[in-house]
Amino acid sequence: MNKQLKFYINGNKLVDKEDIESMILGALGFSDKMIIKRTKLAKWKIGRNLRLINIKRKDYRDGKSNVAKIVDRRIGFTAAKEINNKLLEEKFTSTIDV
Numbered sequence: 569m570n571k572q573l574k575f576y577i578n579g580n581k582l583v584d585k586e587d588i589e590s591m592i593l594g595a596l597g598f599s600d601k602m603i604i605k606r607t608k609l610a611k612w613k614i615g616r617n618l619r620l621i622n623i624k625r626k627d628y629r630d631g632k633s634n635v636a637k638i639v640d641r642r643i644g645f646t647a648a649k650e651i652n653n654k655l656l657e658e659k660f661t662s663t664i665d666v
Contacts, residue, residue, distance in 0.1 A: 587617050594618040595635050597628030 586607040593603045603614050627633040
């Protein structure tokens, strides 16, 4: 038996997993275009979902949100290593200190 989960945010009922997925993707800073492609939701509904939980993708892009800080800490070192490797492959003289 498949149960439909019901989520309530600020008194508004959200029942679709696409709504929750759009909130997660929006919190990660993904664009409307990507979220629409993945969830098949209308642009207005994505905006409504993000407003319901006070998500501003601008904060993610600016590095101000908690999610952005976590992502930066987790992948920043790995990204710097990858860039260094690419620079070395291309025989550039300067590298990034990690």
